[in-house]
Amino acid sequence: MQIVSDIVSVRAALSPHRKQGQRIGFVPTMGALHEGHAALIRRARTDCNVVVVSIFVNPTQFGPHEDFERYPRTWEADCALCKREGVDLVFSPPAAVMYPEGYATYVTVERLSEPLCGRSRPGHFRGVATVVLKLFNIVAPDAAYFGWKDAQQLILIRRMTEDLNLPIEIVGVETVREADGLALSSRNRYLDAESRRRAPALYEALRLARQAFEQDGVADCAVLTRRICDHIDQHAGGRIDYVEIVSLDQLQPLTSIQKGNTLIALAVHLGGARLIDNIRL
Numbered sequence: 001m002q003i004v005s006d007i008v009s010v011r012a013a014l015s016p017h018r019k020q021g022q023r024i025g026f027v028p029t030m031g032a033l034h035e036g037h038a039a040l041i042r043r044a045r046t047d048c049n050v051v052v053v054s055i056f057v058n059p060t061q062f063g064p065h066e067d068f069e070r071y072p073r074t075w076e077a078d079c080a081l082c083k084r085e086g087v088d089l090v091f092s093p094p095a096a097v098m099y100p101e102g103y104a105t106y107v108t109v110e111r112l113s114e115p116l117c118g119r120s121r122p123g124h125f126r127g128v129a130t131v132v133l134k135l136f137n138i139v140a141p142d143a144a145y146f147g148w149k150d151a152q153q154l155i156l157i158r159r160m161t162e163d164l165n166l167p168i169e170i171v172g173v174e175t176v177r178e179a180d181g182l183a184l185s186s187r188n189r190y191l192d193a194e195s196r197r198r199a200p201a202l203y204e205a206l207r208l209a210r211q212a213f214e215q216d217g218v219a220d221c222a223v224l225t226r227r228i229c230d231h232i233d234q235h236a237g238g239r240i241d242y243v244e245i246v247s248l249d250q251l252q253p254l255t256s257i258q259k260g261n262t263l264i265a266l267a268v269h270l271g272g273a274r275l276i277d278n279i280r281l
């Protein structure tokens, strides 16, 4: 496994593979890798000849009062995971490589950046779209892999890729969960013991909504949203940032479930962590 930190070295390492017509798969990450990232890497490993992982804690997607400074940095363990999963190339640039002095260009994916997490994290998706486009330009992959856990991010990157005519297949990989249902996240390590015990109630609430729709025919989004909030209040506690039921393609609020085009998404502040989760119906 090769580890590089500058752009010229990424291009030099990938150029022979590209010349041989090999398929290059790319998994962008901010490190603190866990089994969710391993699932993305495994999928890339199955689909592609060459697998590239980037590890870069992107400052432009963090708000001024967010956790950029304390975001977990676990370099040794990240490299061990990449090696174990058969990654060919790790790209880990310093911030000055991605945002040199005088940097001034940002990408905004309109409409999709504003709802859900965009409302409480203004500027977040501008930072994500910008860094992902830059990484796409550096790695020039054939396919890139993103988790459904960050559904809004995945949908927005698909939109950007299509809008900007990038010849990259965007592959969504299902959320990986702990045995008790909690979605894996690098931020789960912020949870204290009591909050960790209560956190599975978020996914439980989403599962109950699915059950209400599929088994009892409850399709009214206001009713389902209320039930999810009540379950979270009773069993998880914390502070709900949002629970919303939106269309999967446009992320626009729905009044009634549209089968095949519905995302139920939530974000909850719980014991030092802001947890997000979602299901699709």
Ligand code: PAF
Residues within 6 Å of the ligand: 028, 029, 030, 056, 058, 061, 128, 131, 132, 150, 153
């Ligand atoms: O999902 C993440 O870890 C980040 O948002 C990404 C896609 C690597 C961009 O920094």
